Amino acid sequence: MQDYSEKLQEVTNEQLGRHLVVSERVEAGETLLDEQPLMVAPHWECGQLKCAQCMQESYIICRKCQVYPLCMDCSDHDAFECDFFASGAGSRISKDLLVKHYSICALLKLLLLLEDPARRDQCQPLVNRPITLEDYRDKDGMWQEHEEQVVRPIISSGLVEALPEQHLTSDILHAHCIRIDSNAFEVTARDGDMLKGVYVCGASLPHHCVPNTVVSLDEQFNMKLYAAVPLETGTVVHTSYTNPLMGTSQRQHQLRLTRHMDCACSRCLDPTELNTHMSSMKCRDCSDGYAVCELAGSGDWRCMSATCGAVMPAGDVHELLGEVGSALVNAKGELEAYESLLAQHKQLFHPNHFLLLDIKQNIASILRAATLMNSLNDPCKKLMQRRVELCADLLPVCRAVVPGISKLYAIALFEYLVAFVELTELQFADADVSKKEYVALLMRAREVAKEALELLQFEPENSAEGFLTERIGMELERIESDLMKYGKL
Ligand SMILES: [Zn+2]
Ligand SMILES: [Zn+2]
Ligand SMILES: [Zn+2]
Ligand SMILES: [Zn+2]
Structure with missing residues (x-):
């Protein structure tokens, strides 16, 4: 049913129960566990x-x-x-x-x-x-x-x-x-x-909102767990049972609901959420301050600016989050509804706030569908440009919340790549960019594609990520061939 790496040891303690600890240094990408589903x-x-x-x-x-x-x-x-x-x-x-x-x-x-x-x-x-x-x-x-x-x-x-x-x-x-x-x-x-899928060993891994492993599943639902980052001797092997693009309050709510646990991991204890500011509010009292939750104290939000320090009561913040949350549900896939939500709330949250990211992802996916449908008759470059920007906004956050080998980041890179290449090709066809500029843009796209492929290299071939790898490979080939064609002059 399951097969452990020799570099792991099973340990039991009161806090974590039965869990796995690294007994000999593990490199990023190394397989730790293979398991068939129960x-x-x-x-x-x-x-x-x-x-x-x-x-x-x-x-x-x-x-x-x-x-x-x-x-x-x-x-x-x-x-x-x-x-x-x-x-x-x-x-x-x-x-x-x-x-x-x-x-x-x-x-x-x-x-x-x-x-x-x-x-x-x-x-x-x-x-x-x-x-x-x-x-x-x-x-x-x-x-x-x-x-x-x-x-x-x-x-x-x-x-x-x-x-x-x-x-x-x-x-x-x-x-x-x-x-x-x-x-x-x-x-x-x-x-x-x-x-x-229920996995006896997989499910006994303790949770951390910044997991040090990647879970991959092939078409037969076999689980492979591999290291996302190098793991030193003594490190506890963690996985994550929440969506890393959720803010701390959302993740904790979900963990309480589904796993009956209170997470106290490094991300949950960090009010800036690894410097992403995914739960930070714009200060109402000063022009450039951001307020973060005082996790250890009152739970209120306090402006980080040393000269300001204004307080936003937790109740006010939660009320606003609730309002925007239900507006998001009510937007039901309407582009205009999302755009107006974004315009209305941009001034209240940090640009990386999880709710803004959620709205932006919704807009980007509507635009992707629209580009697909309009691909034959005059696609609107402005909308394509918007999609590229929205995809780009997500990249640094995805990079920060899942360090090391990250499928989340690889997928975000892929979304960006496709939007970027589509726009670039159209700009070149319409002579908005010169041949030299086109080549420079393609070289940038090539780097993005290579980075995404590198992150997916440990995924099994017969998996959703395996197919994504193939798709990115095809995109890279096209970029390379255009570079051959136009890059020589
Ligand atoms: Zn039967
Ligand atoms: Zn069947
Ligand atoms: Zn946590
Ligand atoms: Zn302030």
């Missing part, structure tokens, strides 16, 4: 039936068990699951179990793994991790969602009686749901849909 399953709310074998859309049902969906390409699925419903203890259960209640899919998978003598042991690290149900019970929508979509359908299906040795109760089923949620990584199916 299970890959759709999200609870997924309505589209997925093939039990390859997890792509499915429209037919396995002929043998008549319970599990399959796709046109797959003729069978896990033998234990199939036999359980075909001739085993589950044969008396209604055949339309999954068609009617597809949301039980992930939990059903875990229950049958626990029933299978050959695989029961692999699940133990997951199911042995203690869960305090009272921390979750009736707290928020999640408990209710599990109750209605998963626990009740399982109880009323007769599965509890068909799996008597597991002594399943409503509480045990809830605990399993929480274990699946809090140990799952987002994985992408071949059809582009998001699924959750």
